[in-house]
Amino acid sequence: MQPRIPLYLLTGFLGSGKTTLLNQLVKTSEFANSLVIINELGSTSLDHLLMTHSQEEQVVELASGCICCTIRSDLSKTLRDIVWRFSRQGRKQFDRVLIETTGLADPAPVLHTLMADPKIADQYRLHGVVTCVDSVNGLSTLREHFEARQQAAVADLILLTKQDLPEAMPVADLTSALRPLNPLAQIALAEQGQADWQLIGQLDHAEPVQSDTPLQSWLRFTPLADEPQLTPELQLNAHGDAIQAYSFELAEPIPMPKFELWLNELLALKGPDLLRMKAILHIQGFPGPMVIHGVQHLFHPAAFLTQWPNADRQSKLVFITRNIPRELLAQSVQMLRP
């Protein structure tokens, strides 16, 4: 079987610095041989003109429309086609794919397409979602636009851009505001498109357990306060449509049949509103933990570790949700008790 092609999704609201970042990213040795798929709204694709890629032919432009709604099938088709379109004498001319979404894209359905389309999932391996957040306008944008909150909520890595500007909000405030939306993502800086590229190179969204990334860092588990004490200025869920993260711990080992029943019920009832979920579970009878990881109702195959990463044997679950009250999830998690 051919190794799957690493795929990265770059998102962030309009003007948040995606293209600036991409232009620098493709200059790094690790990402130099990337194929870039750009999706612009409107008929004239400015981004295409802005890309300063060394090989112009390696930038593929999707037709106008937004990949998250009208042209999801175009994205699938493009991903299937590029492998032979960009091959010479049977060898493909790129080793990674970077997809830049429009600033208005809701990335959840795009992720869904990347994970659910079997032809894509066979060929590509989603390594990570990188979301740019503008340090000057970011918080007001996040408050006003649901899509911007979704972009932050599904991120594996959030890059705060424009910290060089005097109007930039302090990093600590931005981080406090973003944490309730996404306690799992790493948060770092990107200044004029420059970032710590290792953070992107190390992303491993799909199969964290099989990578070198230590499990603790993959499942960075910081119990969340039920109601984070934030000043109104830092609260982002002002307009209904609340995106909220919750975490739970369970002391007792879980019987496997209960886990299966619980997951099926949860996904059937609330699948579309579970933006992300990660859990490390103590299942009865297994020497190491079971790790599960999903986006909406799609779950990567559960992975069993041969041993626990540390002395803590509690099951830990983190959910990033849309309009799900905490009590409902808390009740649901109780189903896992023996």
Ligand SMILES: Nc1nc2c(ncn2[C@@H]2O[C@H](COP(=O)(O)OP(=O)(O)OP(=O)(O)O)[C@@H](O)[C@H]2O)c(=O)[nH]1
């Ligand atoms: N001062 C400063 N300006 C930045 C930084 N990052 C991006 N910019 C500027 O912000 C503007 C928007 O950046 P883009 O990279 O085009 O943003 P985008 O997210 O691709 O924008 P859309 O395509 O509209 O969604 C440009 O004028 C960039 O030069 C930064 O870190 N600092």
